[in-house]
Structure formats: C-alpha cells, structure tokens
Amino acid sequence: MKLTILGSSSALPTSERYPSAHVLNAHERLYLIDCGEGTQMQLRRNRIRISGINHIFISHLHGDHVFGLYGLLSTFNLMNRKQPLNLYTPGNYKNILLSHLKDFDINLNFELVFTDLAGRDLIEILDDKYITVSAFPLEHRVPTFGFIFREKPTDRKMLKESIDIYNIPISAIQRIKKGDDYITEAGDIIKNELITINPPEPLSFAYCSDTKYFKRMASFVKDVDLLYHEATFESSQERLAAATGHSTSVQAATVAKDAGAGELLIGHFSARYKDISLLVEEARTVFPETVGAVDGKTYEVKAF
Ligand SMILES: [Zn+2]
Ligand SMILES: [Zn+2]
Numbered sequence: 001m002k003l004t005i006l007g008s009s010s011a012l013p014t015s016e017r018y019p020s021a022h023v024l025n026a027h028e029r030l031y032l033i034d035c036g037e038g039t040q041m042q043l044r045r046n047r048i049r050i051s052g053i054n055h056i057f058i059s060h061l062h063g064d065h066v067f068g069l070y071g072l073l074s075t076f077n078l079m080n081r082k083q084p085l086n087l088y089t090p091g092n093y094k095n096i097l098l099s100h101l102k103d104f105d106i107n108l109n110f111e112l113v114f115t116d117l118a119g120r121d122l123i124e125i126l127d128d129k130y131i132t133v134s135a136f137p138l139e140h141r142v143p144t145f146g147f148i149f150r151e152k153p154t155d156r157k158m159l160k161e162s163i164d165i166y167n168i169p170i171s172a173i174q175r176i177k178k179g180d181d182y183i184t185e186a187g188d189i190i191k192n193e194l195i196t197i198n199p200p201e202p203l204s205f206a207y208c209s210d211t212k213y214f215k216r217m218a219s220f221v222k223d224v225d226l227l228y229h230e231a232t233f234e235s236s237q238e239r240l241a242a243a244t245g246h247s248t249s250v251q252a253a254t255v256a257k258d259a260g261a262g263e264l265l266i267g268h269f270s271a272r273y274k275d276i277s278l279l280v281e282e283a284r285t286v287f288p289e290t291v292g293a294v295d296g297k298t299y300e301v302k303a304f
Helices: 039-045 068-078 091-104 160-165 171-176 235-244 247-259 279-285
Strands: 002-007 021-026 029-035 052-058 083-091 112-115 123-127 133-135 145-151 204-208 226-230 263-267 288-293 298-300
Touching: 002 039, 002 091, 002 133, 002 263, 021 039, 021 145, 029 068, 052 133, 052 226, 083 091, 083 247, 091 112, 112 123, 123 298, 226 247, 247 279, 247 288, 263 279, 279 288
Parallel strands: 029 052, 052 083, 083 112, 204 226, 226 263, 263 288
Antiparallel strands: 002 021, 002 298, 021 029, 123 133, 133 145, 145 204
8 A cells, every 4th residue: 555645734735735635545446535625636746547536535524625626526527437436525515515516517427426424433434355444533623534444454375386395276276375274185184374374464544634632543543554644733832733623743643652553644734834844853752653744755554
C-alpha cells in the first residue's frame, strides 16, 4: 500500500499546499480519502488515473474536505463514466449532494452508491478482494469519521523447491497455500511448515482528520503501520486547537505513541506555517518516527 498526498493544508490553501485530499493505492486499486478543492488537478499533476477511483471517503462536511467532489463528479461524467462510484460520507450527505447536482443541472450517467457513516464505534464499511475499511468517530465541530484500511491476510507462500522434492501436483497447491499438509500417494504426511513460508504481514493505514485530541482514538488505530493524523497547530496553541476541534503536533504524536503505530505522517497544517519543521520536530520529541506531509509526495506503508 502507498499513500499519495494531494493536499496537506487546512481550510486555507497556500501556494505550496492544497486542501485535504489523499489517494491510497492498495494492490493497484485507488481509494480517494477526502476531496478538497483542486483534487482533480492534483490527481492529474501526480499522474493518478482518475478513472481508477471507485471509492471516495469523505471524513466530514467541511468545504476543505469536500468542495473538490463537484468538479470530480462532473469530470467523471464528461469522461462518460459508467462504473458505479461508492461514496462513504457522514451527515446524510446523499440528499445534499443529489440536490446540488440537480441545481447545477448535472445528470450523472453513472450510479452513486452511498454509505452513510454514523455511530460511536468502529464499523466495517468496505470488504473487497484485498482490503477491509472501517470507520470510527472523531471529535470535531460536525460529525467526523476516521478510516482504517487493513490488508487481508494472504495465502502462505509455496517453497518452490518443495514442489520438485515431494512431487507435489498443481492440483494440491491451492490447499497447501491455505495451510493444509501434503499427503503423498504413499500416504506420508508432509507438514505444511516444511513446504511453505509465512506470507508478508498484512499492512494497515489509518486516517484521522479533522479531530481534537481524545484518549479513545488510540484504541481505534491500535498497532497501525502508518498513521496519518492532523496537526493543524504547534503545541503552544493547544487551547486554540481544542476550541476549533483540531490537534497539535504533540497531540498527534501522543496518539501515535499510545496506539503503538509504526510511523506517523502529520498534515492538515494551518496556513500560518510556511515552514512545518517546527511541527515535525515537536512531534518527534514524543514519537520519533514522524514525517511531515508534502503535497505530491508518496509514502510507502511499511511493516514495522
Ligand atoms: Zn479541515
Ligand atoms: Zn473540519
């Protein structure tokens, strides 16, 4: 899995940073997470295949996370998209969006499939071939949700030489990869661990923006390999962060530390920071494996 940052600014874009938008590529399937203004230009600039997007996750209904959706839907229509598009959104956005599209005289030639995000617990919202996605509530000024993307465990890997050594027929390989022992024609049992090796550990990525700090968050994102967490402000602005429903860099790092995350990527920076190195340095005092998001940069999700 790898994550491309399309926008790492908070509500005010800057000349260097667009509002929130991110693409997760998992096994060459694209998952768009938030869709701030300028998302489609950023997709093009970063050579991301727009038509490959079939799932869009909107964390909350603030403009810096959703205003780009109108342009993107309109472009899909002009590209004569036929494939249904899955939208995961809070606040009964379905009625709002459908009414806006009608007002703008946009008749989509493809279906929108809505999943309404609600509740106070972690809930699974997508289960496809390679990954599952769950949503969990954040604490912001309007209903807001974070997302956790988890790779599904893959089959065990066959040791190639064992196929020759034990004369294993192709018809038996599928079951062996699922964990079965191999029974030879003579009736001998060849233990699975002799002929296979463990598959790579499934990777996970979590997205938390926008939110103020709250203790329970760490339990939602426990042991995640890569955590994206907003860090709108520096730690001296903790009161402003709490009042506006945002987090400081140190609070983001505290979540990463408490969750036992592998790596922390901070973003959603206030436009007041021309240089975000202060935010990154502050976060590193609590959680050393912190990096600051840069628009257009791709971050590999790595096992830790
Ligand atoms: Zn925001
Ligand atoms: Zn917001």
